[in-house]
Amino acid sequence: MEVRLQKYLADCGIASRRKAEELIQAGKVSVNGVVVTELGTKIDDKLDSVFYNGNKVLNKEKPVYIMLHKPEGFVTTAKDQFDRPTVIDLIKGVNERVVPVGRLDYDTSGLLLLTNDGDLTYKLTHPKHQVKKVYLAKLFGTPDIGCINKFKWGVTVDGRKTEPAKLEVLEDLGKYSVCRITITEGRNRQVRKMCDAIKHPVATLKRVATGELELGDLPKGKFRILTEKEVKYLKSL
């Protein structure tokens, strides 16, 4: 994106915009090896190399934290090998390059966080610090107390036992049931595999909460910027 040099310097935390103008006029700033003293100069914030006092000015984007209500039929990657729509296609009007924190399957809907804060992504997806994730699932049939206990003790998935999980039957619809499932790990297709293991496969799956963050009534396909309180909470985990 093209930006004025003084704004770029200010955005990178070098100085206020006014002070940055003074630095430019004083000949302290160069772009691609050439000293620039003209204030109107525009640069490409991705391609041009800006130096101040001989040091490269790093383009530190401001951190952005987003909650998306992912619809089914979107992949949780920036680019799909089969050219299917991606969750990034839904994040319109955000210039920062955000990436999904963890993933939801193509056929899962619900709460997905995206950010350009690499430290937070690392922390939230690290197997050691897994936060609780809550799903609403429509399952084939209705799990009985034996199934509920299996979740409590951990279910063997891909030859390895899961951490204790919670399965609550909210509604028995006969052929199906509506269940709330809480897990603390993030293994590949974990909820689906756990439900397969108790012989109540998933018909539909939606994530409704990550830790204390709730999807609430955010419409499907829409996103919102997290509040300061929510960001603080995530960083405190």
Ligand code: URA
């Ligand atoms: N578990 C699954 O099986 N799928 C998801 O998308 C998330 C958790």
